[in-house]
Amino acid sequence: MMDELNKQISDLRIGKETALSYLMDQYACALHFFAYKFIKDKQTSSEIVSDAFIKLWERREHFEAIEPIKSFLYLVVKNACLDHLKHSRNKYRYEEANLIELEATDQDILRKIIYTELVELIVYEVKKLPRQQAQVLHLSFMEDKNIQEICDELGTTANTVYFARSKAVATLKKVLAQKKLSLHYLFLLLFFNLPQ
The missing domain is CATH 1.10.10 (Arc Repressor Mutant, subunit A)
Structure with a gap:
């Protein structure tokens, strides 16, 4: 498993789209769930996760191991969710239900990732x-x-x-x-x- 993962990371760095697809297959579901816990909207969660993988692709040459990739993806998804909540038309939902999420500590975010x-x-x-x-x-x-x-x-x-x-x-x-x-x-x- 680790050999396959290391191969995929190497392939990602040199621009092989199959490596990106592999990572999407491995992590998209968990990231979608993570996003949904913040914003409670399936469509927007899917878009945020897709955008996170696009950003990973754009910065692919900077990653040499899976942990930095996962950290990057979770951080991008979290920030995009918070941005979405800030700009949400449903002001009540943002202010009442998610204000605590905006002030979450790193430990809270780590707990959500775990x-x-x-x-x-x-x-x-x-x-x-x-x-x-x-x-x-x-x-x-x-x-x-x-x-x-x-x-x-x-x-x-x-x-x-x-x-x-x-x-x-x-x-x-x-x-x-x-x-x-x-x-x-x-x-x-x-x-x-x-x-x-």
């Missing part, structure tokens, strides 16, 4: 679940839909949604435990919005 990378790991594992369980978790967590909205979208009952979600959560807990990750609390934090 949270996002944890989500990335969970999303990877969710993709391995049976289709209905994966759909329910995706709609519930990634799209913040309530039970009734999930029922409407999937054309199923609330009991089916509850059952699929509980089976999925149990499976993910087991998988994370097998990976020897002490993430049970973080898992609950992510899926059930416990206080941080």
